[in-house]
Amino acid sequence: MLIKNGKIFTMAGQAFECGSILVKDGKIVEIGENIEVSDDEVIDAKGGYVIPGMIDAHTHIGGEEENMGFEGHDINEMTDPVTPHLRALDGVNPVDGAFRKAVKAGVTSVLTGPGSANVIGGQFIAMKTQGNCIDDMILKEPVAMKIAFGENPKRVYNAKGKAPMTRMATAALLRQTLTETKNYIGKKKKAEEKGEFFEINLKYEALVPVIEGKIPLKAHAHRADDILTALRIAKEFNVPITLDHCTEGHLIVDKIKEAGVPALVGPTMTFSTKIELTNKSFRTPIELIRAGVKVAIITDHPVIQIEHLPLCAAYAMKEGLTFEEALSTITINAAEIAGISDRVGSLEPGKDADIVILDGSPFEVATTTLYTIVDGKVVYSKCE
Incomplete structure (x- = not known):
């Protein structure tokens, strides 16, 4: 799975205004600004907030x-x-x-x-x-x-x-x-x-x-x-x-x-x-x-x-x-x-891929969860 175009808050001392997260076998493999892969499931965060579960x-x-x-x-x-x-x-x-x-x-x-x-x-x-x-x-x-x-x-x-x-x-x-x-x-x-x-x-x-x-x-x-x-x-x-x-x-x-x-x-x-x-x-x-x-x-x-x-x-x-x-x-x-x-607790390579994608700040009442991902699997999607 590749999550792209997200405003990522890793809680590990780094943030990305428009970043990507690569997930394999339920774990986070890589986080960066431009990650290119093929034949993977792609989730476009479209500028949404991406935070740890x-x-x-x-x-x-x-x-x-x-x-x-x-x-x-x-x-x-x-x-x-x-x-x-x-x-x-x-x-x-x-x-x-x-x-x-x-x-x-x-x-x-x-x-x-x-x-x-x-x-x-x-x-x-x-x-x-x-x-x-x-x-x-x-x-x-x-x-x-x-x-x-x-x-x-x-x-x-x-x-x-x-x-x-x-x-x-x-x-x-x-x-x-x-x-x-x-x-x-x-x-x-x-x-x-x-x-x-x-x-x-x-x-x-x-x-x-x-x-x-x-x-x-x-x-x-x-x-x-x-x-x-x-x-x-x-x-x-x-x-x-x-x-x-x-x-x-x-x-x-x-x-x-x-x-x-x-x-x-x-x-x-x-x-x-x-x-x-x-x-x-x-x-x-x-x-x-x-x-x-x-x-x-x-x-x-x-x-x-x-x-x-x-x-x-x-x-x-x-x-x-x-x-x-x-x-x-x-x-x-x-x-x-x-x-x-x-x-x-944070988004870092080697940790469980527990990731939340939101359409705004998690602290705004009107913010909606777009995706919840646990161990690299989408377990909630607003689109479903």
Whole structure:
């Protein structure tokens, strides 16, 4: 496939006013101003915007299904506050109608997984939005371990009359489980050295990659004090972490910058339904970015429908983000934070050919998607 005559934004430090992209075997082979090939499928972008497939780095797509109610709600196992062994892989329905909307909007990759009812909710996955078999759509599994602070775990378990009913208990349960995981790792190693039988515990096994620094804690935290508790615990156990939602991040920019962790900001384009959202603002991304914090903008689908991801970034532009900064929050930044930038997030030779062609800026409400291409195949065309 050859895409030609496009205004290409590679998100890799280079842009082309009228460029071409050559794709072979699902990968990007070459990007330049004049690429001549024969016997290939040719798409004429006709001056349209050509961008990397967009990435939503925090959703519950496929697990909180459209038009389903309880029957399609598979993101919150509200029976135990500590469920690290739950896998999004087992709860995401790839034929959820929201995936078709994502593809049409140009969102080609997502992170999806458990909700925020539990202190430790389970494993998130990174996946493509096109396909009908979840196993074939995976980019990285697991990609992160979901944890939650603040009002949600308190509300769920207060109704059940059990811990955590306070923020103190939420932190304590997380510390206890991480400590037990470290002890588990030590005991398992000793048993293996002695050649002795060791009983596997799936809860602790799921947390081993976190303790080993292979995947981050994905921390649901809105209020500034909850963000600081998340950072405090991550530092205590020397584990990686991302700050998801980060609603009051603009109030403690210096602390987030000092910690050197990324922020996934959103959902901001919503009504403030609870106390911890009081200070929600589209100023948050720009203040964090100006301080040097890596930021992705998220929808938390279905809180905001996933097709509105570029609109969320557009609202941040109203507060001062540049075009490139806004686009980075839903492409390369999201990919780098998720640890999948070797495959997606920018248009570069060797990366997956996930490409979106638009008839205008992705941040204009009236802009239409002309083509969505995933792994080198046209999966949506306005002409069809």
